[in-house]
Amino acid sequence: MQKEIFKTLIKDGQADIQDVELYQRSFDFEPQGRYVLVGIRQAGKSYLLYQRAKQFLKEGHDIKEIVYINFDDERLLGMKAEDFDLILQAYSTMYNYKPILFFDEIQNVEGWEHFARRLANHKYMVFITGSNAKMLSRDIATTLGARYFDEKVFPYSFNEYLEANNVILEKDWLYGKQKNQVGQYFAEYFKWGGFPELLLYRNKRHWLNGLYDKIVLGDIIQRNNIKNDHALRLAVKRLAENIMQPTAYNRLANMVKSAGVSTNTSSIIEYVQYVKEACLMFTLDNYASKFAEKETSKKHYFTDNGLLSVFLTENYAPLLENLCAITLYKQYNKDAGTPRLYYYNRNVEVDFFVPDECVAIQASYSINDHETRRRETTALVALNKLYPLKKALVVTYDEEEVIEMDGLTIEVVPVWKWLLCDSNTDKC
Template sequence: MEKELIKSLIIEYQDFALNQDFITRPFSLEDKANYVFVGLRRSGKSYLMYQQIHHLIQEGHSIEEICYINFEDDRLVGLQLNDLEQIKRAYEEMFTYKPIFFLDEIQLIPSWEKFTRRLVDTGYQVYVTGSNAQMLSSEIATTLGGRFLIQEVYPYSFSEYLQAQQISLEKNWQFKPSVRSQVARSFNDYFHQGALPELLLFKDKRSWLRSLYQKIFFGDLIARYEIRNVNAMRLLIKKLAESVKQPSSYTRLANIISTAGAKVGTQTIIDYINYTEESWLIFSINNFASRFAEKESNKKYYFLDNGILSLFLFDPETSLLENQVAIQLKKIYGEQLYFYNQNIEIDFLIPDEGLAIQVSYSLQDPETEKREIGALLKADAFLHLKRMMIITRDEKRTIQVQERTIEVVPIWEWILTPSPHKSSV
């Protein structure tokens, strides 16, 4: 690649990063650490880079110390490992600073981790982003040798979503009808359309979501993993979307998809699900009650964004509700999050916290209320829970039963309640 083009890109990207507007997100980075930002496409990883660049400038650094490169730029198509060294040399011919590298979507360059490790080994500070969780694979983790910290980046939280719409929540806002109505309207959009930051810029949000999904499907899945049975992958994702509330085994999924006309084996399903998780389209949680083998083979699957999930559903309300709760819990508790399914069904269980959560769109039906309360009380009998909750769409009350308290909380209020645990952005 021509060095003069690289130099012009370095200057262009310095100006670009300096003039970016963004919503400040609640995360803090270690001053001297190197970071890998990972997450779903368009979840805001690049904007976290811009935020960190502005933070460094506020701390006294010059924009000329920043070497930011976006590898999705069409002018950089076809770059190889050796070209990364050319970028470093081009910068050093222009400036006397030791640069701070911001390498955006660097997973597009084969063997990128070798270059970044060498940078860190020779004393450079480096930030990288990527849409593929293979950046966290054991091979790359070994190559990076513990030199990078991992920052998972999720779509907007609801509080960030409100901030992006310039809705501020002052003390006792719940008791102000006009503000409460604004929050309710915004949550309805957040609930159905998802929380990818760039989505707010578009009027036709569903078309934008369809376009993004197609890019993830054909770019991050089909092309990257060289998948030949495209129809099987398409049917698998559709089936996972339709089954977010139910555990699914690999064998059952293979049988369903084969019956639908896309003949596929269990091992292929295992591979396809791994690819889909690695691309940050979905995540899974295990059954706390199962033996190890069943934990691995019989999981519940959720989508990282409600807007993408909604593309697959005709009557989405109950599925979107549980999916939104799953996203929030995953951000807070990570690998500590489970479901429980053995004689009783508990939607979400955090054993370390003694917390069990049921998700029910409404408790107006007495049979529904009886079922949800009964499951929690049975779980409490042998798990000795500290806290039991039922998250609904709009209902709020407290249930006292058998000297125990069960909190019934509307999702929009629960999702705005600060967690005592540090969550990913």
């Protein structure tokens, strides 16, 4: 690796930061904080780096202080950990400032965390992104030694999606023309998800197929040297088809084998772990299960509805539950530590349960059918008898009412309204 390459990359990065036009996401950086931002590809991590860099410029810093390098750049193929210092050497031959460092997709270079620790020890301001959840693992956190804030980054929320489409909700928007506009944008968001770049394209399925293939091939198969890629792809497809049901690993292995593809349970467990590390999916545990059962039977959800739509045609019920799962996961399980969000399945089935807040939520596309209505509401009543609830919801696509049943108040709310009015905003 040559210093001249890094000189070129530094100049290219400065030009990119000056030229890029941004939709400002509501992300509050600590003024003196260093950050490791982790999330699925195309979630908007790079733009958060640009956003922070522009904040520094607005505060009076010179563009020459900024170093932005994307380690997905083909000019950095084959880079090793010992090459990191060349970045500082190259910069020192160009400028006399202490640089502010922005490193995108740094996980491509094994051992990056040791360089990041050294930079922090020398009081550099550093901002790092990556597309692998292992960057938040205990081992790497130990190496970094609490010198960085770590944050998970997701694609747009619905509120961000509206703002990115220049829709700013007015006071009392529910009672005016904006309600129809919100409904139109929600139908799009519901099916195709919130990847920021997706707003630029008409053929959204084609773009999502390409993103999915890039994640599976580059971030999972190649990174983990998987030989039986057909089994992995089929396992993800089966998880998508069973998004609303807990899926045990041995059952998933049998589903793959039933299609004539050779695999075993231990391989399936590894594949699912790799899929989670690539931030493609996340899992929820059954609150009612013993520890061993929690580890073997989980509910699996996609990080964005658009990626689930890759596998679906006209069945929208899985999209509704997946969107609820994403929203609740960001609220309760986003930070490291003990999970707060579960599903409940023991004699009664409830889609989402937050025991420490006594909140239970069912996701049901519609409860107009008598049997569906009975199933969803009686499950909440039964859970309330086991764990008294402060809040019980049934999130639907577009139905709304209040049900009083056996001493429990159950709110039935449209998902678009729940996303906008239950997200700590006052716009409803």
